[in-house]
Amino acid sequence: KKITDFKQKDNWLIIYLPKKLSKNESASISINYECVPKRGLYFIGWNDSLPYSKRQIWTQGQGIDNRHWIPMFDDMSDKITQDITIRFSKHYQVISNGVLIEKKDLKNNMSEWHFRMNQPHAPYLIMLAIGKYKTKSFVSKRGIKITAYYYPDKEYCADTTFRYSAQMMDFLEKETGLKYPWEQYSMIPVQEYMYGAMENTTATIFGDFFLVDEYSINDRDFLAVAAHELAHQWFGDYVTARSPSHVWLQESFATHYNWLVEKAYFGDEHYDWNRKSVIDNILKESEKNLYPIVHSDAGSTRIYPKGAFVLHMLKYVIGKNQYDAAIKRYLQKHPYENVDTHDLLVAIYEETGMYLDWFFDEWIYKGGEPHYHVRFEEYQTDKEKTGMFFVKQTQVWKDNVYLFKMPVVFEIHFTDGSFVTKTQWIQEKDDVVKINFDKNKTVDYVLFDPNSNILKKVRFDKSYEMLIAQAAKAKNMLDRYDAIAAMSSIEINKKRAFLQERYWKGNFHAIQSEIIKQLINDTTDAESIR
Incomplete structure (x- = not known):
């Protein structure tokens, strides 16, 4: 039944239902709309009069930017499943989250892509990427398909950029103690990207400046970034922080585990230097203010490298075996759920019997360093x-x-x-x-x-x-x-x-x-x- 009683006010779409809903009663609403998004969905190169820019469409939703192209509640505390159908020129590749259910050709050189996410994830992780790409495929030991996208004129970069892709998947499954929690994984380069990369569920977008050959890899290596975003598939996508104050549960963990991936390939000294090289910046941050890691204004230095170092210290205090078992329990206990720092503390106690309130108090809930x-x-x-x-x-x-x-x-x-x-x-x-x-x-x-x-x-x-x-x-x-x-x-x-x-x-x-x-x-x- 068509609903005509609605209004738009500021950033809100207010819909008046034709009848009252009882508690626990569900209803479905379809919203037909058009938009010209100023954020969230970006059209690159389509109005370029010169042939140098690639024509692409891509998204960046983290924060609350997906609401600019989808009418939705996209707070990180929510979880959704999704089903997306896109119609576009058949001369382009279209990528979204989850599994490609069907692709079919239409009239007028158009195609239709149908993607589905069967497990719930946070709304800010919805993604869409459209461009002209070739692909290189890898398969993990457990049979997870990994698809690496690259530009047709950059084929010579594919082997170097995406090396160790399957091995990283295998390593993180072993290190976390939990199988990769999604059906497949993709990595897609885009131009004019405002960040390094983004861990959209099953489909990481990254800046195309990371497409490197055997020579330029010495200046910019994608390995650490690739490992960081892949680790997010567990820490951030599978279990998601309930609020920005607890986002260290995503970024610190992803940073720590990308350090571990680097350690596996480059050795202990590389890992140790990763820790050593961030100490000065962490100490300088404490000269500005003494916010704890669990603070909405903690800043990137604390929620990325400081938190990663704290995880190293946690392992140092309780031992690697106890740490690994506790992290496995933490992940298994909260599948596709939202979590906060207390959930991690409880999981550690349940697995190890150790009361680590003192450790969390001085390193997570309070600021500064000794x-x-x-x-x-x-x-x-x-x-x-x-x-x-x-x-x-x-x-x-x-x-x-x-x-x-x-x-x-x-x-x-x-x-x-x-x-x-x-x-x-x-x-x-x-x-x-x-x-x-x-x-x-x-x-x-x-x-x-x-x-x-x-x-x-x-x-x-x-x-x-x-x-x-x-x-x-x-x-x-x-x-x-x-x-x-x-x-x-x-x-x-x-x-x-x-x-x-x-x-x-x-x-x-x-x-x-x-x-x-x-x-x-x-x-x-x-x-x-x-």
Whole structure:
């Protein structure tokens, strides 16, 4: 029955039903409309008088922009299924969410595409992309079809850009403990895209600047972005944050798991540098304000890399096996649902029996990071030696930032290659850690939180001799890097020979860059550097 009693007011379509509905009674409404969307749906290249721009149509719905082309309630707290039919020129490819149910040719060089999403997802994830593409297909071990779209004139980029696509799917299924929760997956490049990529359910759109060949991949690699958006199919699309305050459950998880994908292909040191490289930006953000991660104005630095680092610390605190089991339970408990941070906390408790309110309180619900000032002193008696670490927390107490409680590893390394280690909870303003060792041992260097597993600012003054030993002998790249970086204030004539030697030892690129940074203005011995 046609409804004539409706009105449009501001951003609202108000419909007056012909009869009252009872509680739990359902009804269907069809809305016929035309629109000229200013946001959400974009037409690119159609009015270009020159032949350089590709003609495309694509969407960007995150936020609440899909309402500009579909009359709908598109808050992230909602979940919908969808059925979309598009009629367009048969000379173009049309892509939308879900499964292509049917494609049929019509008159006048037109075709009709029918797509369906059988499982519910958030309305902002509805997508449409139309353009001229070729495709490359991959299949995961479990038989999930992955379709990679690329421009016909960019075929030479396909193999490089989309390498490891199936392997990433396999890896994330294993890492999350949950099978890919949709029927298929696609990746579609578009021009003039305002972001890097968008994790629309089953169909990621990405900027075509990521289409790279074997040479340009050294400047811009799609791998991390591809892994990030694929991880969103679990974290964001399958389970969706209930409100913007909890969006870290999407972005921090996707960032952390794209770090893990990179680790699988590029190694542990690459993963460690991903963590190290974001610390300065996180600390600078806390100089502006002390918003927690769970805050609608937290900002991208907190909801992407800081939250990803916090997940690394969560794994460090409870162990990888416990972490993996808890995340699997969290996902399995909330299929195609909306979640908030408390749901994650509950899932961890249910799986591990651990009360982690303290961890979530200091790292998620409150802002800031710990600042440590560390000193090491050595004492000797007739029977033994004692190494003492004096740890002071120096962060300013304000805006709900107080003392942090974390288990910290302390190591004392000796000249004979052996070492002793101790893990102690650091939670007071002043803590002292004592480690006894054989009186015949000679200390070579010491470490506070080896491999930087804790997000922190630290001042730990060490002798030049201790820094040299750490830079040359420490097992972890980050500890070697920290020692080199700590030499920046040391006079060049004292450190030149050592830095030159370390440069040629095949060190990680960040260490070599730090060495060059310290030697760059040294012209005294330019010939030997060359």
